[in-house]
Amino acid sequence: MERIPVLRMGSLLLITIQVDMHDKLALQLQDDVTERISEWGSTGVLIDISSLEIVDSFIGRMLANIAGMSRVLGAETVVVGMQPAVAITLVELGMSLTGVRTALSVEAGMELLYGNAFTGSEDEQRTEA
Amino acid sequence: MNDLAEIISQNEDKLRSEWIRTMSSAVERADLMSKAELDEQCGSLLKEIVDGVKTSGPENLGGAGWNGTRELLSAISASRARQGFSPTDVATFVLSLKQPLFVLIREKMGKNPDLLFDTVWSSTRLLDSLALITTEAYTSTREELIMRQQQELLELSTPVVKLWDGILALPIIGTLDSARTQVVMESLLQAVVATNSRYAIIDITGVPTVDTLVAQHLLKTITAARLMGAECIISGVRPQIAQTIVHLGINLEDVITKAKLSDAFALALQRSGRAVVKTAAAAAANPLSQLFGKREE
Numbered sequence: 503m504e505r506i507p508v509l510r511m512g513s514l515l516l517i518t519i520q521v522d523m524h525d526k527l528a529l530q531l532q533d534d535v536t537e538r539i540s541e542w543g544s545t546g547v548l549i550d551i552s553s554l555e556i557v558d559s560f561i562g563r564m565l566a567n568i569a570g571m572s573r574v575l576g577a578e579t580v581v582v583g584m585q586p587a588v589a590i591t592l593v594e595l596g597m598s599l600t601g602v603r604t605a606l607s608v609e610a611g612m613e614l615l616y617g618n619a620f621t622g623s624e625d626e627q628r629t630e631a
Numbered sequence: 632m633n634d635l636a637e638i639i640s641q642n643e644d645k646l647r648s649e650w651i652r653t654m655s656s657a658v659e660r661a662d663l664m665s666k667a668e669l670d671e672q673c674g675s676l677l678k679e680i681v682d683g684v685k686t687s688g689p690e691n692l693g694g695a696g697w698n699g700t701r702e703l704l705s706a707i708s709a710s711r712a713r714q715g716f717s718p719t720d721v722a723t724f725v726l727s728l729k730q731p732l733f734v735l736i737r738e739k740m741g742k743n744p745d746l747l748f749d750t751v752w753s754s755t756r757l758l759d760s761l762a763l764i765t766t767e768a769y770t771s772t773r774e775e776l777i778m779r780q781q782q783e784l785l786e787l788s789t790p791v792v793k794l795w796d797g798i799l800a801l802p803i804i805g806t807l808d809s810a811r812t813q814v815v816m817e818s819l820l821q822a823v824v825a826t827n828s829r830y831a832i833i834d835i836t837g838v839p840t841v842d843t844l845v846a847q848h849l850l851k852t853i854t855a856a857r858l859m860g861a862e863c864i865i866s867g868v869r870p871q872i873a874q875t876i877v878h879l880g881i882n883l884e885d886v887i888t889k890a891k892l893s894d895a896f897a898l899a900l901q902r903s904g905r906a907v908v909k910t911a912a913a914a915a916a917n918p919l920s921q922l923f924g925k926r927e928e
Contacts, residue, residue: 582860586820589855598854605860606827 552583
C-alpha cells in the first residue's frame, strides 16, 4: 500500500509529501506520525510540502490535526515550503492553520526546531511575538 | 428620395466649405487638428453619405449602403476621442452639417412646401442618427482607454521591493479591492519564494482609507504569507487610520503594526539578528554626532 515515509533524524521526524495527497493517505500519515512520536520520543516534526500543489480543506485540517496531536505528544510541528497557490487556497478556504508553525525552507524549519531544542523557548518568543 | 443625394453631390464643394465654416464658428479646435485634415474628412464623409442615400435611402441606416459611412464615422470619432476632443465637439462635427444642407434644400425646393418638409425631415433624422453613431464610437473608445489604464494601474501599483537580504517591502498605493488584493497577494508570495525572505513589510501609507473590507484583505495576505513561513509587518499606519481601525473594532492584535516604514525595517533587521551601526569615519567627520549619537538612537 502507498505510504508517505516518516524519516527519523535524531530527535526529529522528517516527512516529505511528494505525491498528491488523498484522504486515505492523509489518515494513514496521521496514524504513522503519532505512532512514531511515541515510539521514538521525537521532540519535533518537520513536514515539507514544497511539492504539494493541490490542497483542499481536508488536507488543511489534516495538517492542523497532525500539529495538534504532536503537541499533545510533546513534539513541535513545523510546516515548510508551502507554495503560494496553496497558501492562497487555504486562506480562501478560511483555514489559517493557527497553531501550526511555518518556515520558508527545510533549512529554516530545522533551525526553528533545533533552536527550540537547544535554546529553550527564546526562539519561540522571537517568532511568535 | 434621390433628390437629397443629387442636392448633396451637385453642390458638394459649396456644402463642404459652408459646413466647415459653421463648424468652426461652433467649435474651433485648430489646436487639435489641421484645416486640411478636417477638409479631407468632411469631403470623404459627404461622398459616403451620397453613396448611402443613393443605395439604401436616408431612412434605412442599417442597410449595406451605409456601411462605409458608419465605418468612416466610427474611425473619425475614435481618433478624435484619442486626440482629446470633447463629446460636444464630436457630435457637432455631424450636426453642423444641418444648417448648410437645409439652406441648400430650401433653395432647390422652396416652391414645393410638402416636398421641402419631407426632405428636411428625412435629412434631419439621417444626421441625428449619424451623430448618435459618432457619440457611440466616441464613448466606446473612451471606455477602452479607461479599461486599459485600469489594467496598467493594477500592474504598476504592486511592486515588491527587496530591502535587505530576507526582507521585502510592499508599498501599496490606492484603495485595496478584491481584485487588487489578489494581485498583491500573488506578487508578494511569489517574491517571498523567489528571494527566500523571512520578513515582509506591507506599507499602507498610500492607502487612503482602511475599512473592514480592506482590513480583511490585508489579514488574508498576512495569513497566506505566514502559512508560507514569512512574517508580515504593517507599516505606514496614519493616526487617522489608527483611529478608524479602533472605531471599527478591527482586530489587528495578531499583526505587528508600525507607524513608519523605517520602524518596521528596523524591527525586521533586529529580528533577523542584524543591527545598523554608525561607522567610526562618519563619527570622526562630524564631531557633533558623537554628542548627539546616543540621543538619535
